[in-house]
Amino acid sequence: MSATAHVQGDGHAPDHSKRDFLKLVAASGAAIGVGSLAWPLIDSMNPSGDVLALSSVEFDLAPVPLGQAVTVVWRGKPVFVRHRTPDEIKTAEAVKLSELGDPQRDSDRVKAGHEQWLVVVGICTHLGCVPLGNKSTDPRGDFGGWFCPCHGSQYDVSGRMRHGPAPANLAVPPYAFMSDTRIKIG
Amino acid sequence: MVGLHKSEFKNPVINWVDTRLPLFTMMTKEYGVFPTPKNFNYFWNFGALAMINLMIMIVTGIFLAMNYNASTAGAFDSVERIVRDVNYGWLLRYVHANGASMFFIVVYIHMFRGLYYGSYKKPRELLWMIGVVILLLMMATAFMGYVLPWGQMSYWGATVITNLFSAIPVVGDYIVTLLWGGFSVDNPTLNRFFSLHYLMPFVITGVVFLHVVALHITGSNNPLGIEPKSSQDTLPFHPYYTIKDSVGMCVYLMVFAALVFFAPDYLGHADNYTPANPLVTPAHIVPEWYFLPFYAILRSVPSKLGGVIMMFGSIAILFVLPWLDTSPVRSAKFRPIYRQLMYVFVVVCITLGVAGGKPPEGIWVVIGRVCTAYYFLHFLVILPLLGKLEKPLPLPESIANPVLTPIGGGPLPGGAMAKPMEKM
Numbered sequence: 001m002s003a004t005a006h007v008q009g010d011g012h013a014p015d016h017s018k019r020d021f022l023k024l025v026a027a028s029g030a031a032i033g034v035g036s037l038a039w040p041l042i043d044s045m046n047p048s049g050d051v052l053a054l055s056s057v058e059f060d061l062a063p064v065p066l067g068q069a070v071t072v073v074w075r076g077k078p079v080f081v082r083h084r085t086p087d088e089i090k091t092a093e094a095v096k097l098s099e100l101g102d103p104q105r106d107s108d109r110v111k112a113g114h115e116q117w118l119v120v121v122g123i124c125t126h127l128g129c130v131p132l133g134n135k136s137t138d139p140r141g142d143f144g145g146w147f148c149p150c151h152g153s154q155y156d157v158s159g160r161m162r163h164g165p166a167p168a169n170l171a172v173p174p175y176a177f178m179s180d181t182r183i184k185i186g
Numbered sequence: 187m188v189g190l191h192k193s194e195f196k197n198p199v200i201n202w203v204d205t206r207l208p209l210f211t212m213m214t215k216e217y218g219v220f221p222t223p224k225n226f227n228y229f230w231n232f233g234a235l236a237m238i239n240l241m242i243m244i245v246t247g248i249f250l251a252m253n254y255n256a257s258t259a260g261a262f263d264s265v266e267r268i269v270r271d272v273n274y275g276w277l278l279r280y281v282h283a284n285g286a287s288m289f290f291i292v293v294y295i296h297m298f299r300g301l302y303y304g305s306y307k308k309p310r311e312l313l314w315m316i317g318v319v320i321l322l323l324m325m326a327t328a329f330m331g332y333v334l335p336w337g338q339m340s341y342w343g344a345t346v347i348t349n350l351f352s353a354i355p356v357v358g359d360y361i362v363t364l365l366w367g368g369f370s371v372d373n374p375t376l377n378r379f380f381s382l383h384y385l386m387p388f389v390i391t392g393v394v395f396l397h398v399v400a401l402h403i404t405g406s407n408n409p410l411g412i413e414p415k416s417s418q419d420t421l422p423f424h425p426y427y428t429i430k431d432s433v434g435m436c437v438y439l440m441v442f443a444a445l446v447f448f449a450p451d452y453l454g455h456a457d458n459y460t461p462a463n464p465l466v467t468p469a470h471i472v473p474e475w476y477f478l479p480f481y482a483i484l485r486s487v488p489s490k491l492g493g494v495i496m497m498f499g500s501i502a503i504l505f506v507l508p509w510l511d512t513s514p515v516r517s518a519k520f521r522p523i524y525r526q527l528m529y530v531f532v533v534v535c536i537t538l539g540v541a542g543g544k545p546p547e548g549i550w551v552v553i554g555r556v557c558t559a560y561y562f563l564h565f566l567v568i569l570p571l572l573g574k575l576e577k578p579l580p581l582p583e584s585i586a587n588p589v590l591t592p593i594g595g596g597p598l599p600g601g602a603m604a605k606p607m608e609k610m
Contacts, residue, residue, distance in 0.1 A: 040274035044249050049271035 056186035058178070061117065069134040071122060074185045078122035078130055079173060080146070081183075084157060088144065089115050092158040099162075102169045106158040109172050119183065120159035120170040124148040131155060131170075146170070216402055221420035222427055223408035225585050229303075230406070230427075231434030232296035237394065238435060239289045244387050246282040254334065256380035258373045261336035262461045280450040281442075286328050287453045288442050290476035293321065301507075302528055304516030305407040311508035313400040318504045320393050325477070327386040330379040332474060333371075337458030342471045344371045344379075350484075353491040370464065410588060411517025412581055419585035470545055478542030479535055485546050486558040496558065503565045510565055512573025520579040524572055527564070534560050 047055070057074045059081065064070055069082035084092070092106040110118060124131050126148065132138040133146030133155070141147035141154030143162045148154070153164030160169040175185040193204035193211060204210040253272050255264035268275035297317070300306055306314035333344045348365050352358040367374030405414065414420050421427070445452065453475055457468045473481055480497050487493040503510075518525040534557045541554040582588045 040277050041245065041249055043273045044275060044278055045252065046273050048253070048267070048273060048275070050267065051271075 056184055058182060058184045060182055062181045066116075068136070071134055072185065074121075074173065079185060080118070080120050080122040080134055080159075080170075082118040082120075082134075082157070084116050084118055086116075088157040091144070092156060095156065095158075095160075101161050102167070104158075104160060104169055106160075109158050109160075109169070111175075111177060114177055114180075117183070118157070118159060119173065119175050119185065121173050122146075122170070124150065124153055124166055125161065125168040125170065126151055126153050126164070126166040216398075216423075217428070218422065218424045220402065220423040221405070221414065221417065222423045223406055223414055223419060223585055224421045224426075225408050225410060225588065226406075226427065226430070227409050228430075228434060229295070229299040229409075231431055231438075232292050232299060234431045235292045235434060235438050236289065236296055238438070239285060239292055240387065240390060240394065243282065243285050243289065244391075246278050246285065247384070247387065250278050250282055251384060254380070256334070256377050258336060258376055258462070261334060261376060265335045277446070280446045283454065284442065284445040284450060286331065287445070287474070287476065288438070289324065290328070292438070293324065294476075297321070298532065301531075302518045302525075303407055303409060304411050304511070304513075304518070306508045307511065307516050308508070309404045310400075310407065313397065313404060314508060315505055316393060316397045316400055318501065320390060320397060321504075322501065323386055323390045323393065327383060327390065328474070328476070330383040330386070333376065333379050334383065335458060336376065336462045338460045338462055338466075338468050339455045339458040339471070341371060341462035341464065342468055343473055344375065346471055347473075348375075350490075350494050353494045355491070372464075407516065408585060409517060409519060410582060410585055411515065411519065412585065415584050416586070472543055475539065475543070478540075479538035480542070482538040482542035482554045483558045483561070485542070486551075486554045496562075500561060503562070507565065507569075511569040513569075513576060513578070514573070515578040515581070520581055521572075521576055522579065523576045527568060527572070531561075531564050534564070 055075055057072060059072050061081070061083070064081060064083045066083050067085050069080055072079045072081055089106075095106070097103040097105070107115070109120075122130050122134075127150065129148055129150040131146035131148040131153070133140040139147045139149075141163070143154055143156035145155040145157045145159060145162075148164065148166070151165050153166035154162050155166075155170055156162050158169075159172070161167070173185055175183050178184055191205055191208045191211065193201045193208065195201045195204050195210055200210055250268060253264060253268045253275065255261055265279065269279050270276075272278070300314060300317070329343075329347060333340045348362055348371060351365065352362045354361060363369070365375070366372070367378060408414075455472065455474075472478070480500060483500050484493045484497040487496050513521060513524065515521055518528055537553060538557045538561065541550050541557065544550040546554070
């Protein structure tokens with residue numbers, strides 16, 4: 001049997017193309033097999049069903065009076081919900097973009113028709129401390145928003161960075177109004 | 187520089203690594219060109235399958251351990267969380283659980299091959315004994331693993347088996363307290379079982395390495411039981427047995443997949459879906475199927491200590507098997523009486539397994555005792571005598587010439603002379 005494999009009447013080099021093709025197909029099959037085995041293992045490390053179920057949180061806005069702010073826990077992080085006064089809204093909207101380190105209009109950071117509600121993630125964009133300013137007794141910095149005690153970053157009533165080492169505005173999480181008095185974050 | 191290994195590889199990167207740590211040379215020697223008997227049948231696939239199975243168990247086990255909670259308060263719920271909430275957690279859990287059963291199926295067949303073809307005989311006695319060590323480690327690992335889900339069977343199986351050690355005279359109770367870390371199977375026991383269950387597979391891996399090294403020193407046995415005499419009798423491991431092992435692996439994976447995807451709880455026990463309750467004993471405490479024969483032996487002996495000794499003895503006897511079997515012929519192929527008695531032995535082992543699963547009442551007690559007696563009779567009486575009394579069939583010339591020519595010439599050509607093996 002083995003003697004016939006390389007009989008070539010015309011003296012050309014043995015044709016290995018079939019063997020090469022088979023090797024390629026076998027190797028590809030093995031690679032696909034290994035990949036399909038690897039994906040479930042890796043995906044099992046992604047957030048599981050119960051973690052995802054806790055990934056959004058609903059919050060009732062009614063108990064938050066004008067001028068006050070509360071902290072809501074969402075995905076293990078603090079979220080500041082601030083009920084802004086009309087003066088604060090006017091101040092925030094009047095700020096020129098050229099004055100801002102991270103230019104962003106106030107209207108882009110709130111929902112239309114609900115400008116009195118500011119929802120931002122309460123983590124300083126510098127190195128991650130939780131800024132002060134929710135309580136009316138807290139220092140709020142020179143811009144009436146929040147003051148981070150760690151390295152002195154200051155945010156305004158739109159949560160935008162105005163002073164200090166922070167590179168960006170306070171993040172706005174995905175949220176939606178389920179009714180005038182109820183929001184769902186995440 | 188004088189003693190440095192001279193690597194044969196052409197690729198400069200591989201050559202650089204191989205000169206300093208000859209892994210590539212080792213792999214080529216041990217799994218590439220290694221001369222392997224050319225007459226292997228599919229029974230010889232099971233060692234490779236066992237290694238694959240071990241790797242599957244370690245990988246799934248590591249990912250399961252990322253989500254498992256080893257406390258009595260959280261264990262059961264953490265397993266349910268894995269099955270329901272963790273992405274592909276159901277797959278991890280059922281591959282791991284059925285993988286344990288597959289591991290024992292593969293290893294029992296692997297051992298049967300050893301018994302049938304005399305793979306435990308000189309010069310492979312130590313290879314066999316290392317294998318028995320692996321079996322013991324596997325049994326310890328499987329026992330502890332089964333406790334982890336903390337179901338009723340987990341708890342009560344652990345209680346029964348740990349209580350056995352109290353049969354040891356004088357120090358028995360102290361040993362049991364030490365094992366438990368308390369006054370019954372409880373949180374300390376569960377925690378240490380988790381730690382040891384994570385550890386043992388790596389101990390197994392080390393002993394498997396020794397097992398393969400020992401094998402490569404003596405070379406493999408083969409269905410004829412006669413040693414290869416020349417290169418006519420062997421083939422390089424790659425590609426012949428890499429491919430044959432791949433075929434076997436596909437069949438093995440199909441059986442494995444059938445269990446995991448179509449009958450994931452078939453080999454398990456429904457009682458283990460009830461959380462452990464130390465105040466309620468299940469009607470019938472049974473271990474997993476792969477321990478049933480040993481369980482039957484344990485229960486066959488009316489004395490507690492006697493049962494423990496016989497149960498451990500049934501495995502200890504395997505250690506001395508190379509010296510119990512006196513036959514100079516290796517393979518059952520040429521031992522007509524031994525061959526038939528091997529089938530009887532297999533039937534006895536299976537019957538012991540069935541008996542182990544039944545409540546110890548009525549006819550099953552008798553059957554269990556008869557089979558236990560026969561099990562020990564096989565090793566202690568039959569094997570030593572058979573070697574002396576049996577007339578074996580004539581052995582063939584070599585692996586390449588497995589069929590003897592009739593005297594004076596016959597229809598067969600004078601031994602099917604193989605052409606010189608083609609260089610790959």
